[in-house]
Amino acid sequence: MAVRARIFASAATALLLAGCSFAPAYRPAATPTPAAFKEDQPVPPAGWAAAAPQDMATRGAWWTVFADPVLDDLEARAERASPTLAAAISRYDAARAEVREAKADLYPQVDASAQIRRERLSGDRPVALSGSAEYTQRLVGASARYELDLWGRIRNEVSARGAEAQASRADLGNVRLSLQADLADAYLRLRGLDAEKQLLERTVVAYTRARDLTQTRHDGGVANGLDVSRSRTILSSARAQLSDVANSRAALEHQIAALIGELPSTFALAADVKPFAPPILPAAPPSELLQRRPDVAQAERSAYAANRRIGVARAAWFPTLSLGAQGGYNSVRSDVISSPASFWTLGPAMLVQTIFDGGRRAAQVRISRAEYETAAADYRGTVLTAFREAEDSLAGARLLAQASVDQRDAAEAAARTEQLALIRYRDGASDYLDVVTAQTAALDAERSALQVQTRRMQAAVALVRAFGGDYRDGAPPAQPAQP
Numbered sequence: 001m002a003v004r005a006r007i008f009a010s011a012a013t014a015l016l017l018a019g020c021s022f023a024p025a026y027r028p029a030a031t032p033t034p035a036a037f038k039e040d041q042p043v044p045p046a047g048w049a050a051a052a053p054q055d056m057a058t059r060g061a062w063w064t065v066f067a068d069p070v071l072d073d074l075e076a077r078a079e080r081a082s083p084t085l086a087a088a089i090s091r092y093d094a095a096r097a098e099v100r101e102a103k104a105d106l107y108p109q110v111d112a113s114a115q116i117r118r119e120r121l122s123g124d125r126p127v128a129l130s131g132s133a134e135y136t137q138r139l140v141g142a143s144a145r146y147e148l149d150l151w152g153r154i155r156n157e158v159s160a161r162g163a164e165a166q167a168s169r170a171d172l173g174n175v176r177l178s179l180q181a182d183l184a185d186a187y188l189r190l191r192g193l194d195a196e197k198q199l200l201e202r203t204v205v206a207y208t209r210a211r212d213l214t215q216t217r218h219d220g221g222v223a224n225g226l227d228v229s230r231s232r233t234i235l236s237s238a239r240a241q242l243s244d245v246a247n248s249r250a251a252l253e254h255q256i257a258a259l260i261g262e263l264p265s266t267f268a269l270a271a272d273v274k275p276f277a278p279p280i281l282p283a284a285p286p287s288e289l290l291q292r293r294p295d296v297a298q299a300e301r302s303a304y305a306a307n308r309r310i311g312v313a314r315a316a317w318f319p320t321l322s323l324g325a326q327g328g329y330n331s332v333r334s335d336v337i338s339s340p341a342s343f344w345t346l347g348p349a350m351l352v353q354t355i356f357d358g359g360r361r362a363a364q365v366r367i368s369r370a371e372y373e374t375a376a377a378d379y380r381g382t383v384l385t386a387f388r389e390a391e392d393s394l395a396g397a398r399l400l401a402q403a404s405v406d407q408r409d410a411a412e413a414a415a416r417t418e419q420l421a422l423i424r425y426r427d428g429a430s431d432y433l434d435v436v437t438a439q440t441a442a443l444d445a446e447r448s449a450l451q452v453q454t455r456r457m458q459a460a461v462a463l464v465r466a467f468g469g470d471y472r473d474g475a476p477p478a479q480p481a482q483p
Helices: 002-017 062-066 069-081 083-106 153-219 225-259 286-292 294-315 360-426 432-466
Strands: 109-121 133-148 320-331 342-352
Touching: 062 069, 062 153, 062 432, 069 083, 069 153, 083 153, 153 225, 153 294, 153 432, 225 432, 294 360, 360 432
Parallel strands: none
Antiparallel strands: 109 133, 133 320, 320 342
16 A cells, blocks of 8 residues: 555655646736827727737738739749749748657657577576577567656647747738739739830831921931931930830849749730729728738747747756556567466656766857747848838828829820920921930939829729738728828
8 A cells, every 4th residue: 555655645745746847937028009100191999909910811802902804823933833822831831840740759659579589598608597499589569658748748749839830820811922922023013014014116216206396307408417416315215215224124023923933935915005093091000010921920920939948948957757568478489479378567667867068058048038029130131121111101101192193294295295396396496405305304203103103003002012912801991092
């Protein structure tokens, strides 16, 4: 009875110790959270709800707001064939497998073995019963080993691996969103170049007619050679700009091919000019931003994993206790599985305590603490970056809308000036320098208007990136889009 009592007491003590953990209490790093965005035009809500993480919520097919079937198809192809996305999925699969690997240490390890061997014993051995002997030994058995998690080392390692898997899952969401946004951004810039290309083609035609008119006037003695040279100069300049736009478009087409996992040599997008309407602006509070951004969730989970690994490093200061059991049959007869041939052992398999390691464990604890401080600082930096990107995107969407109105007015005024300059030149009221100046200003103004419109579309994509997905779903009421 006394022996049983000691066994039960030892088991109870081990179970109590198994509840220990040397990981410090985890508290997410404090981050600044303003009540409203500085660049938000509408009056922000009076209060906002505490964040409820939504980093794994569906991002939505947010690019459909641009109502472009070609873009829809490209996004679907990127989801199927992007090597960047495939690599992120593989990393997440590996992280989940590492969690299962770590959890395996929470359970006993059981091994089975079988052995048969022929032996001959020396007759001159120190203890000899009857001279030399030969026999065949047969062994069938099983063993089990189990490490008691006295100091929480295994549990903290499992917790750290689990947090890393969650961080990998958030990284997958971030890679997917970045891929979608990069693809949409490149596509919208390409369509903007298509519009510029169309403008320059019309301009080359118009400048060619103007040059022919100037040449005719020169042949008739009305215009001088200087006017002809100026007309040729501005025509060649427009052609050079057309070639430059074509070069930029080719580079964007190659970029899109790489994003969707295709070879640039086999991929092509037909030119298409269509009007794009910017989506409405959100009026979401900062808490919504923190809920949806996968990179913020990834940084926080990485900090938590680093916190748990402090406990793993601390546990190395204390002894490890492993329990073991073994049993089976061992016989020299052919009927090895019989009662006389059975054997078993049960008890502590190993108690290990490091006495001296030259400061290795102390260094590992310091390393784990420094890694946690690094991860916590990275988390704070990620949050600050998230708010900065949101402010940039809101400012861009708002200010570019007004810039588009002003630039369109400038383009219309420059076009009228160009028409008046041509009329005055035909009437002999001015020289060709006025025409060249007006034509250059009109082309620059029109191209700038197209570029501002493209930047507005890019700002809309940046806003999706900043808010972690389709901000239209479940977002507070948003203001109408500015013209």
